[in-house]
Amino acid sequence: MSERVFVIVGASLAGSRAAETLRAEGFDGRIVLIGLEQQLPYERPPLSKGYLLGKEERGKAFQHDEKWYADQRIDLRMGTRVTAVDPAARRVTLDDGEQVAYDKLLLATGSSPRTLDLPGGEGPRIHHLRTIEESEALGATLRAGGPLVVIGAGWIGLEIAAAARHYGCDVTVVETDRGPLRQVLGDEVSDIFRDLHRAHGVDFHFETQVRELGGIGDRITHAVLDDNVEVPASAALIAVGITPNVELARAAGLRVDDGVVTDAALRTSDPDIYACGDVMSAYHPLLHQHLRVEHWANALNSGPAAARSMLGQDVSYDRVPYFFTDQYDLGMELAGWFPRGGYDRVVFRGDPSIVDGKAPEFMAFWTRHGHVLAGMNVNVWDVQDDIQKLVRGGYTGKDVDLDRLADPSVPLDTLLAG
Template sequence: MTANTAFVIVGAGLAGAKAAQTLREEGFDGPVVLLGEESEYPYERPPLSKGYLLGKEERDTVYVHPPEWYAEHDVDLRLGTAATAIDPAGREVTLADGSRIGYERLLLTTGSSPRRLTVPGAELDGVHYLRRLPDSDRMKETFGSASRVVVIGAGWIGLETTAAARAAGVEVTVLERAALPLLRVLGPEVSRIFAELHAGHGVDLRFGVQVAEITGNGGRADGVLLTDGSRIGADAVVVGIGITPNVRLADAAGLQVDNGIVVDAHLRTSDPYIYAAGDVANAFHPLLGKHIRVEHWANAVNQPQDAAKAMLGQDVAYDRVPYFFTDQYDLGMEYTGYVEPGGYDEVVFRGRRDTREFIAFWLAEGRVLAGMNVNVWDVTDPIRALVTSGRPVDATRLADPGVPLTDLLDRPAPAV
C-alpha cells in the first residue's frame, strides 16, 4: 500500500487500539492500519503490576479487545511489525521489512520504555524491568520461587511490584535515592503514608541510597552493592526507575520533540498530518496553560480518542484532568489533578490518616490543584470539579468530612 488514503497508527498498545476503535465509532470507513512491534494483541498495562501480577486476573482479561474485534471492524492489525522511519514529505511510513505504507493521517502512540540502570552487573540474568506482558510473566514466576528480592526505585511500579512480591511471601528490600517514596509526585506530607504502609507489611525500606553495582554469580544477579559499601543479597532484582518516551521515529522525522513528542491541544504535532497521544505525547493542556506529558492509564484510554476525532477534522481539544490509581495491599487510591513537584502551598487532609481512609488535597493560593482519595470511593467527580473550577475554597470546610464536597462548589469561600 503506497497511496495516501489510510489512517495509520504506529503503536499497538492501549492508546493505539482506542484510537482505532474511535475512528470506527465516529464513522470513518477508510483503511485503518495499526502497527505493533509486539506479537501480543493490544493490552492494558496496569494489570501487569497489579491484578495479573498478583494472580488475581487471567491473561485474557488484559487485552483491550477480543482478537476477532480487529477483523470484525476492518482494522488492519499488524503484530510483530516495527515502523523504522517516517517520511513526512511523502506521507509514508517505512517498515522493518522495507515496505512502505502511505497515510492520509498518522497517529504516533509509540509509548515509552523503562529507563535502564547503568551500573556494572545491570545486564545480568535475574534483573527485571516491567513494561510488557512477558515481563510480568517472568516476574510472577520469579516471585513464586524467590526468597529475597531487591527493588530499585520507590515509584509506582517499584511499590506495586513490592506489594505483589510481599503477597507472594517474598522478603523485599526497596532502595530509593530520595528521602521518601513518591516524593516528587506526592510531596513529603503524603509520601510518608506510603512509607509507613510498606514498612507495616515488613518491607525493608532504605532511602537516600545509591546503587553502585548489581553483583552476580554464574551470570545471574545475587545482590546489590551500594555506594556506601554495603551489600544486600537477593535472588532477583527489580528495577523501576522511571520511563522515557519513545521519540526516535518522531525525532528522525524532524518533528518537534521535547520530553516527548510536542503536540497542541488537538494532539497535532509540528506536522499537520501527524498526531501523537498517550505516554509519548507532551500535550498542551488548556486548563493548565502548559504542556504536560502524562504516563498513566487514563491518559492512554482517553487522549487517543480525542486524537482520532481531531484526525477526522472534528474541533476537539484534550482538556481532561489527569487521573491515576494504585492498589497496594489493602490500600486503594485514586488521584485526580496535576501538581508540579513543590508547586503547592499546603496539603489538606479530610478523614483519618491513621486508618488510611482519607482524601488529601493539594492547594495553591486556596485553589485545589489535585485530590487523592485513599480507601474512600465515589468522590472522583466532585474532586475533578473542584480542580477544574479554579475557585478558592475554605480549607477548614474542605477538611471537614461533614461538609459535602459539592457544597464547596455551590458556596463561595468566606471572605478573609
C-alpha cells in the same frame, strides 16, 4: 477518489482505542495499526496489579480478540517496527522495507523503561516491567521466593514491592530521594506510603543507590549500595522511570520536548501527524502548559481524542490527569497535577495514619492560595467526580474554605457553591 488511509504507529491501549474510535465515528477508509509487540493490544495496569498477583486471567488485559480487528477491517500488523516516517511523502517505512502511504498518521509509540548500567545488572533475574512477557517473568521470580531488591520507589517500584510481599518475598527498596514518591506527592503523603510498606515488612534505604549486584554467574546473592551497605537479593527489579519513544518523531523533524509536542487537538508540528498516550506532550487548556502524562487514563482517553481530531472534529483535550494504584489493602485514586514544590498546603480529610498495618480511609488535597490543585481518595469511593470538579475549579481561580475542605461532614459538592 482513492480510499483514505489512516496509519497508527503503536498497537497498545492508546493506539487500539484510536482505531476503535475511528470506526465508531464512521470512518470507512483503511486503518493500519502497527505494533512492535507480538501480542494483541492490551492494557498495562494488570501487569503490576491483578495479573501479576494471580487474581486476574491473562486475557483480561487484552482490548479485543483477533476476530474483532478483522471484523472492524483494521489491518493489524503485530511484531512490526516502523523504521522511518517521511512527512513530505506522507508514508512510513516498515522493517521489511514495505512503505505504507497515509493521509493521517498517529504516533502512539509509548515509552520504554529506563535502564541502569550496573555491574552484574544483566541476566534472567534482573527485571524491568513494561510488557506482558516481562510481567510473566517477574511473576515467576516472585512465586519462586527469595529476597528482592527494588531499585526505585515510584509507583511501579511500590506496586511490585507489595506484590512481592504478597508472595512472601523479603523486599528491600532502594531510592535516591529521601522518601517514596516524594517528587510527585510531597513529603506529607510520601510518609504515608513509606509507613504502609514498612508496616508490611518492606525495608527502605533512602538517599543512596545500588552500586552493583553481586553474585555468581546468573545468580544474584546481594546488592551493594553506595554507602557500602550490602543487602540480600536473589533478584532485582529496576524501576527508575520511563522515557518516551520519540526517535521516529525526532528523525522526521517533528517538534520534540520531553515527548512529541502537540497542541490541544493533539496535532504535532506537522498538520497530518498526531500523537497520543505516553509519548505526547500536549498543550493542556486547563493547566496552560504542555504536559506529558504517563498513566493509563491518558492512554485510554487520548487515543479517542486523537482519532476524532484526525477526522476533523473540534477537539480540545483537557482531561484532568488521573491515576490509580492498589497496594496491599490500600486502593487509591489521584486526580490533578501540580509542579514539583508547587503547593503550599496539604489538607487531609480524615486521619491518614497507618494503624496496625491497615490502610486508612482518607482524602488528601494539594492546595495553593486556597485553590485545589490535586486530590486523592484512599479507600473512599464514588468521590472522583467531585474531586475533579474541585481541581477544575482550582485551576480556573476558584478558591475553597480549607477548614471546610478538611471537614468530612461537609459534602464535597458544596465547597464550590457560590
